[in-house]
Amino acid sequence: EDQVTQSPEALRLQEGESSSLNCSYTVSGLRGLFWYRQDPGKGPEFLFTLYSAGEEKEKERLKATLTKKESFLHITAPKPEDSATYLCAVQAESGGSNYKLTFGKGTLLTVNP
Template sequence: EDQVTQSPEALRLQEGESSSLNCSYTVSGLRGLFWYRQDPGKGPEFLFTLYSAGEEKEKERLKATLTKKESFLHITAPKPEDSATYLCAVQAATGGGNKLTFGTGTQLKVEL
């Protein structure tokens, strides 16, 4: 069974204080690992897809990296508007019809 574990559950940062969120996974052959951002009362918003170990993608203050067992979402010099829940999900290469298996998320709060 595919599993995703995210840590920490919650993270409080000061504006400008860089940090990383972790996503550990087990999957029967990885098709893709996805990062989403979710604001309160909203649906998840797509950030990145990573397909193979060693791959990295960047968008503004966010950078996602992937190994064979985990992914990190690095946040550089965060701003209050980066406050949200960050969800990690995996998609299996065989069967599953491209469905996503999500972790429980990391709730990030960035304070002035």
């Protein structure tokens, strides 16, 4: 069974204080690892897809990296508008539902001004 564990559950940062969120996963053949951002009362917003170990993707202050066991979402010099829940999900190469995303519980990030 595919599993995704995100840590920490919650993270509070001061504006400009860089940090990283962790996503550990076990999957029977990784097709892709996905990062989403979710604001309160809204659906998840797609951020990145990573397909193979060593791959990195960047978007503004966010940088996602991938190894064979985990992914990190690095946040550089965060701003209050980066406050949200960040979700990590994996998609396996095979299975009854080939496009199924298995999600972690998320990390609630709060950036104080």
